Amino acid sequence: MTVTLGWYMVLAAVLFSMGAGGVLIRRNALVMFMSVELMLNSVNLTFIAAGNELGLVEGQVAALFIMVVAAAEVTIGLAILVAVFRRRATANVDVLSELKG
Amino acid sequence: MIEVIVFVVFALVALAGAVVMITAKNPVYSAMGLLATMFAMAIFYVMLDAHFVAAVQIIVYAGAVMTLFLFVIMMIGVDKQEDTAETIPFQRGITFVVALGLAVVIILAGRQAWVTGSGMFGTPDLVGTIETVADSLFGNWTLAFLSTVFLLTIAAVGTVALALFGPTAVRDVDGEEGT
Amino acid sequence: MIDYLWLLIALPLLGALTLILFGKRIGEPASGWLASALVVIPFLIAATLTVPFIAGAEPETVYLFSWIPVVGANASLLWDPLSALMTLVVTGVGALIHIYSVGYMHGDERYSLFFAYMNLFIASMLTLVLADNFALMFVGWELVGLSSYLLISFWFVKPSAAAAGKKAFIVNRIGDWGFLIALMMIFAAFGTLDFGIVFAEAHSVLSVGLATAITLMLFLGATGKSAQLPLYMWLPDAMEGPTPVSALIHAATMVTAGVYMIARTAALFELAPISLAVVATVGALTALFAATIAVGQRDIKRVLAYSTISQLGYMVMAVGLTAFTAGIFHLTTHAFFKALLFLGAGSVIHAMSNEQDMWKMGGLRKYMPITFATMAIGWLAISGLFPLSGFWSKDEILAAAFAKGGFFTILWVIGVVTAMITAFYMTRLIILTFFGDKRWDEGAHPHESPFTMTIPLIILAVFSAVAGLWNTPVRLGLEHFLEPTFGSIHQVHPAGGLTVWALALISLAVIVIGILVAYGRYGRGDLPTEEGGYWAAALNGYGVDDFYGRVIVAPGKAIATWTAMVFDTKVVDGIVNGLAFGVRAFGSSMRVLQTGWVRSYGAAIVAGSLGVILWLLLQGGAF
Numbered sequence: 001m002t003v004t005l006g007w008y009m010v011l012a013a014v015l016f017s018m019g020a021g022g023v024l025i026r027r028n029a030l031v032m033f034m035s036v037e038l039m040l041n042s043v044n045l046t047f048i049a050a051g052n053e054l055g056l057v058e059g060q061v062a063a064l065f066i067m068v069v070a071a072a073e074v075t076i077g078l079a080i081l082v083a084v085f086r087r088r089a090t091a092n093v094d095v096l097s098e099l100k101g
Numbered sequence: 102m103i104e105v106i107v108f109v110v111f112a113l114v115a116l117a118g119a120v121v122m123i124t125a126k127n128p129v130y131s132a133m134g135l136l137a138t139m140f141a142m143a144i145f146y147v148m149l150d151a152h153f154v155a156a157v158q159i160i161v162y163a164g165a166v167m168t169l170f171l172f173v174i175m176m177i178g179v180d181k182q183e184d185t186a187e188t189i190p191f192q193r194g195i196t197f198v199v200a201l202g203l204a205v206v207i208i209l210a211g212r213q214a215w216v217t218g219s220g221m222f223g224t225p226d227l228v229g230t231i232e233t234v235a236d237s238l239f240g241n242w243t244l245a246f247l248s249t250v251f252l253l254t255i256a257a258v259g260t261v262a263l264a265l266f267g268p269t270a271v272r273d274v275d276g277e278e279g280t
Numbered sequence: 281m282i283d284y285l286w287l288l289i290a291l292p293l294l295g296a297l298t299l300i301l302f303g304k305r306i307g308e309p310a311s312g313w314l315a316s317a318l319v320v321i322p323f324l325i326a327a328t329l330t331v332p333f334i335a336g337a338e339p340e341t342v343y344l345f346s347w348i349p350v351v352g353a354n355a356s357l358l359w360d361p362l363s364a365l366m367t368l369v370v371t372g373v374g375a376l377i378h379i380y381s382v383g384y385m386h387g388d389e390r391y392s393l394f395f396a397y398m399n400l401f402i403a404s405m406l407t408l409v410l411a412d413n414f415a416l417m418f419v420g421w422e423l424v425g426l427s428s429y430l431l432i433s434f435w436f437v438k439p440s441a442a443a444a445g446k447k448a449f450i451v452n453r454i455g456d457w458g459f460l461i462a463l464m465m466i467f468a469a470f471g472t473l474d475f476g477i478v479f480a481e482a483h484s485v486l487s488v489g490l491a492t493a494i495t496l497m498l499f500l501g502a503t504g505k506s507a508q509l510p511l512y513m514w515l516p517d518a519m520e521g522p523t524p525v526s527a528l529i530h531a532a533t534m535v536t537a538g539v540y541m542i543a544r545t546a547a548l549f550e551l552a553p554i555s556l557a558v559v560a561t562v563g564a565l566t567a568l569f570a571a572t573i574a575v576g577q578r579d580i581k582r583v584l585a586y587s588t589i590s591q592l593g594y595m596v597m598a599v600g601l602t603a604f605t606a607g608i609f610h611l612t613t614h615a616f617f618k619a620l621l622f623l624g625a626g627s628v629i630h631a632m633s634n635e636q637d638m639w640k641m642g643g644l645r646k647y648m649p650i651t652f653a654t655m656a657i658g659w660l661a662i663s664g665l666f667p668l669s670g671f672w673s674k675d676e677i678l679a680a681a682f683a684k685g686g687f688f689t690i691l692w693v694i695g696v697v698t699a700m701i702t703a704f705y706m707t708r709l710i711i712l713t714f715f716g717d718k719r720w721d722e723g724a725h726p727h728e729s730p731f732t733m734t735i736p737l738i739i740l741a742v743f744s745a746v747a748g749l750w751n752t753p754v755r756l757g758l759e760h761f762l763e764p765t766f767g768s769i770h771q772v773h774p775a776g777g778l779t780v781w782a783l784a785l786i787s788l789a790v791i792v793i794g795i796l797v798a799y800g801r802y803g804r805g806d807l808p809t810e811e812g813g814y815w816a817a818a819l820n821g822y823g824v825d826d827f828y829g830r831v832i833v834a835p836g837k838a839i840a841t842w843t844a845m846v847f848d849t850k851v852v853d854g855i856v857n858g859l860a861f862g863v864r865a866f867g868s869s870m871r872v873l874q875t876g877w878v879r880s881y882g883a884a885i886v887a888g889s890l891g892v893i894l895w896l897l898l899q900g901g902a903f
Contacts, residue, residue, distance in 0.1 A: 003108045006211070008145065011112050013207040015119055015138070021200035022123035024883050025193055028183060030128050030174055034135045037166070038119055041142050044154075052149040052227065057237045060154045060229045064238065067161055068249040072256035074166055078173050079263040085177045093878045094188060100876025189877055199886045206893045 008049035015042035029081050029091045033074065040070045107148065115141035126182045128174050132167060139163045151229035282329060285342045285357050288322040288367060289406045295319075295399035303392025312382035315395035319378050319402050323371035330364045339764050341412050341476070352472030353415030362765040365608065365758075366409040366540055369615045373531055374402045376736035380623050381524040383732035384630060388522075394434060398528065401427035405533040409540060414463050414473040417544075421459060421505070421537065425452045428534050432521040444517035451514040455504015455538075462497035465490070479547035486551055495548050495555035498541065499562075506538025508596055509566045512589050513825055519581040523626030526581060530588040531619035536611050539592065542599040543608055546769045550602065557687070560600025564681075564691040564698075567593025571701040575708070576810070576818020579636045580625050583709050587662065588618060590698060594677050597691060602772045603680035605751070605759045610677060612758075613669035613747050617661040620740035624655035627733055628713060631726040638712040639807075640721055645714040647726040650734045652714050654741035659710045661744040663703040663791050666784075672748030674699065675784050679774030682783055696790055703794030711802040753780050 015038060022035030044063040051059015085091060114137055121134030139162045146155035187193050227233065238246055295318035303311050339360030347355045357363075378398060385394050404427050408420025425448075433445025463473065469485055470478050486494070502508070507515040515535070519526055529535060542549060542559065549556055567590045574586035591614050598607030629636055631648055645652040661668040664675065678699075681692035720726070728734070751758035753774065774780050801808060817823065875881075 001102070001105055003104050003148070007108060007112075008149075009211045010208055011115065013204050013211065015115060016207065017200040017204035018116075018119045018123060020203055020886050021196050022119075024196040024200070024879055024886065025187070026123060027188075027879070028128055028179065030170065030179065031122070031131045034122055034131055034170065037162075038122065038135060038138060041139060041162070044158075045142060045145060048146055048149050048151045048154060048229075052151065055227045057227060057229065057233050058241075060151045060234055061237050061242055063151070063154050064157065064234070065242075065245060065249060067157060068253065071161065071166060072252050074169060075256050075260050076263075078169060079260040081173065082177065083263050091177060091179050096878070097876030100874060189875070189880060192879060192883065195883050195887070199883060199890055202890050203886060203893075206890060206897060210893060210897055 005049055005053045008045060012042040012045045012049070015039075015045070027092050027094050029077075029084075029093050032093065033077050033081075037070060037074070040066055104148065107144070111141040111144045114138075126185055128179055128183075129171070132170050132174065135170075136163055136167050139167070150227060153229050153231045153234045282340055282342060282359060284325060285329065285359055285410070286344055287325055288371070288410065289357075289403050291318045291322050292399040292403035292406070296396045296403060299392045299396035299399065303396055306392060308386070308391045309382050311392035311395050312378070312385070315399050316375060316378040316382060318399060319371055319375040322402075322406070323368065323375050326364065326367040326371055329359065330361075330368060333361045333364060333761060333764070348415060351415060351467060352474035352477065353413045355416060356412050357410040358412035358475060359410070360765050361762045362540075362543065362608065363409050365612065365762070366536070367406060369536070369612055370402060370405050370409060370533055373615050373619045373740070374398075374405075374528060374533065376739055377524050377528050377531075377619060377623065380527075380626070380733050380736040381522075383730045384524055384626055385522065390434075394431075394522070397427055397430045397434065398524075401431060401528060401533055405537070408537055412475050414466060414475070414478075417541070418459065418463060421501070421541075422456065424505070424534050424537055425449060425456065428452070428518070428529055431525040431529070432518045434521055434525065438520065440517075441520040444514075444520035447517050448514040451511050452504045455501045455511055458497045458500025458504070459541075460501075462494050462501065465494045465497065469494070475544070479545075482547045482551060486548070488552065491548060491551035492554050495545070495552045496558065498545055498548070499555060499559055502538030502542050502596070503562065504538070505541075506535050506592050506596060507589050508538070508562050508592065509569060512566065512570065513821070513828065515589055516582055516585040516821065519579070519585050523581065523622060523629060526585070527619045527622035527626070530585065530622060531615045535588060535592055536595075536615065539595045539599060539607055539611050542596070543604045546599070546602075546604050546766060549599070550769055556600050556602060558600070560597050560681075560688065560691055563593045563596030563598070563600050564694040565593070566590070567597065567698045568694050568701075569593075571698045571705065573818050573821050575701060575705045576815050577705075578639055578819065580628065580638050580641070580709060580713060581622075581636055583638070583705060584618070584621055584625055587621075587702065587705065590702060591618065591662070593698070594674060594695065597695065598677040598680065601677070601680045601684055601688065601691075602770065603677060604766050604769060604771055605762055606673065606676040606680055608762065609751050609758050610673035613661070613673040613744070616740055616747055617658045617668075617670060617744040620654060620658040620737060620744050621662065623733070623737055623740065624651050624658060627651045627729045627737065628655075630729055630733070632720070632724055635721065635724065638709065640719050641713045642716045642720075643714070643718045644726055648714075648728050650728060651737065654734075654737040655714070656710065657741040657744055659706050661748075663706050663795065664699055664787060665791060666788060667748065669744050669746070669748030671784075671788075672752055675780075675787050676751070676753075676774060678787060679780050679783050680772050682779075683775045684772050696787060699787055700790040700794040703791040704798045707795045707798035708802055711798065712807075715803065716807070 019035045019037075019039035019042060022038065023032050026032050026035065044066055047059045047062045047066070049059075051057065051062075081091060084096065088095060118134040118137030118139075118141065122131045122138070123134075125131045125134060139158060143155045143158040143163070146152075146158060295315050299306065299311050299315060306314060339358065342357045342359060344355040344357065347353055378395070381394070381398065385391055388394060401424070404420050404423030406420070408417055408424055411417035411420055429445045429449040432448050433442045436442045436445065466478060467473055469490060470481060472478065482491070500511075503511045515530070518529060521529075549559070570586045570589035570593060574583050574590060577583045577586060591610070595607045595610050595614070598604070598610060627648065628641065628644060628651060631644070631651075632641060635641070657668065661670040664670040674695075678692055678695045681688050681695060753776075774783075820826075
């Protein structure tokens with residue numbers, strides 16, 4: 001028995017779904033961001049696994065780009081979070097519901 | 102065989118980290134869980150011969166990004182137990198259904214599209230050293246690479262702007278002066 | 281030289297634009313002189329360009345630029361003897377009226393704007409006259425309507441002036457509708473609106489029925505502009521404008537448009553005998569009808585207004601008799617003596633501090649000798665006394681009616697009777713104004729007008745006296761001049777020999793009778809009271825305005841009111857409000873989705889992507 005591509009893919013799918021669930025059930029904006037990071041990481045895993053399977057270095061390059069985007073997203077997201085916190089003294093996204101119809 | 106053992110162990114570590122992350126009441130524990138998952142990811146990358154990306158994963162993600170998370174947690178002082186009771190009706194149920202459905206359809210889709218047979222394209226025994234990655238990154242993908250430069254610059258500027266022109270300049274929705 | 285033809289239209293238009301934009305800065309009287317110069321120069325150009333026609337040159341078409349080539353309508357100008365004559369009348373008489381206005385409008389608040397509108401009027405009329413296709417002619421036609429509206433309601437702070445402007449505009453629109461229908465029929469029949477093609481192919485393309493339909497619609501347009509029955513009633517009200525405007529509209533420009541248009545489309549009218557009979561009859565009836573009203577008027581300008589309608593009736597009768605040359609001839613002489621009479625009346629009104637009631641004048645000849653002398657010439661000319669211009673042109677029309685014989689002999693009788701009535705009411709006007717006792721109100725100080733007003737009067741008087749000599753039975757100068765235009769048209773010609781002189785003698789006799797009767801009634805001591813019965817009816821214009829008001833305007837207003845108050849509020853607003861209400865209700869029902877919670881939106885996104893993946897899998901045959 002060897003580790004095939006399918007193993008990695010199933011693992012990545014489960015991790016992705018858990019990340020999505022985390023985004024939906026957690027109210028703390030910080031933890032929501034972490035969940036998003038988890039989703040991005042699971043996607044990275046699929047890229048690298050598939051790249052290894054096909055013998056293409058592009059999988060790893062794509063993973064690197066995703067990391068860069070994730071880094072940018074985290075800096076901006078955390079900056080927004082800090083700005084919100086300075087105004088509302090909370091990291092609870094449910095409080096930020098002024099756009100309720 | 103040893104490969105399978107390593108995979109299973111670290112897959113369990115990754116899943117456990119993810120579970121901890123989304124269930125822990127204290128955000129610091131969540132951060133720790135995510136850290137564990139990321140280390141496990143780095144192990145998988147090594148197993149997949151992506152040595153450079155694995156190194157970057159450790160240094161950038163587990164190092165810099167997670168440190169940033171922890172720093173913010175400490176700075177705004179939410180490192181304490183929080184109330185986890187759900188306030189939005191049906192949110193937990195909906196989340197459970199859609200997350201499970203998502204996992205199922207992704208696996209189903211994967212079964213349709215996964216390719217098998219190594220080395221159909223490119224080099225069969227590819228090893229992601231700095232040299233090979235750099236060849237591709239600064240060869241075919243130069244333009245994309247340069248785009249990330251702009252992206253990061255914009256992100257940096259945006260962060261500075263958010264920090265500089267904070268709530269002092271803006272009024273609250275209720276008309277109160279920001280703090 | 282012919283290449284500069286476009287300047288005829290461009291210069292007055294330039295003047296209008298300049299005076300609208302910078303009039304206030306140019307000020308008084310410079311803006312008046314500028315406007316006058318920009319009409320005098322086109323007159324000189326036109327005069328220069330007319331010279332070749334006397335030597336027998338061929339008509340020319342000057343292509344300016346492509347406009348709507350698909351309907352044969354380009355901005356190109358037709359320069360033939362007819363348009364040349366009309367241009368000379370428009371610019372010549374127009375220029376004199378401009379110069380007169382320099383003095384007359386002295387002290388008006390919107391002095392320069394008045395001249396801007398006057399220049400616009402001249403430019404519009406020249407566009408109408410010089411057009412070489414129906415589309416461009418229609419542009420000029422409409423612009424004339426616009427400028428007349430602007431000028432009649434120039435003193436729009438007076439409600440009556442504003443109403444008169446609206447009336448002129450709306451009544452003209454009815455005529456314009458007919459003209460437009462005629463253009464559509466012409467385009468449908470010929471596939472082009474170009475004069476040259478339409479007139480050349482008319483006899484081969486048009487059946488008698490179609491020609492009758494087209495020409496009747498054209499004539500409806502002409503009745504609007506040329507104030508014929510039943511669309512004449514805007515013209516007396518147009519007296520609300522400043523007097524030079526009345527002179528310009530009634531003598532040189534607007535009202536001649538209808539006659540000109542019929543003469544221009546002579547090739548079409550020639551094919552429709554019924555239309556011609558209708559035109560002639562309407563013209564004769566209008567002449568008589570308006571003359572009888574003119575007798576009863578007390579306002580000096582309204583007398584002249586009804587006399588204009590009456591004289592226009594003569595012209596329309598002439599073109600209806602296919603005596604196109606005679607119609608144009610009368611148009612020309614009428615332009616001179618009617619402009620003269622109006623400007624003279626303006627001079628009198630000016631002197632009497634805006635008093636227009638003739639019963640409050642009298643004895644003015646000692647105070648205003650030049651005005652009196654020139655108006656006397658106009659009086660005799662319009663009455664048709666030998667050898668002044670009106671005699672020649674009016675008698676040519678009457679002779680044509682007599683020569684045509686049959687049914688048209690009745691028209692000749694009507695014309696002769698009208699001539700007598702004309703002599704009567706014009707004599708009445710002159711006697712009441714210039715002779716007899718002073719019946720002025722307190723504080724009136726009549727005085728002769730300044731030279732800018734009297735010089736045009738003198739020039740017009742000279743032309744009123746001699747213009748008739750151009751086309752006498754002895755020497756048909758105008759007929760020869762217009763040969764290139766009407767050469768292919770079969771015109772009716774007065775009988776030769778002694779008949780024409782016998783007819784002239786009859787006319788002269790009735791005219792003298794008319795003058796003598798008027799002298800006997802008004803010229804000797806006490807004036808008759810003229811109240812009740814016929815006089816009240818005539819003063820009121822036989823109540824035609826009231827009739828139209830009850831029969832047409834009132835139902836129209838009722839429909840409009842119903843539409844505004846009931847249809848609009850209930851149906852139109854109902855649809856709009858219902859739509860708004862529906863959208864609002866739908867929006868309210870959708871509000872619940874907008875929870876404001878980011879995580880709800882996130883759940884929706886994940887559920888949506890789940891759905892998309894499922895759909896793709898189904899499409900790909902995963903199950």
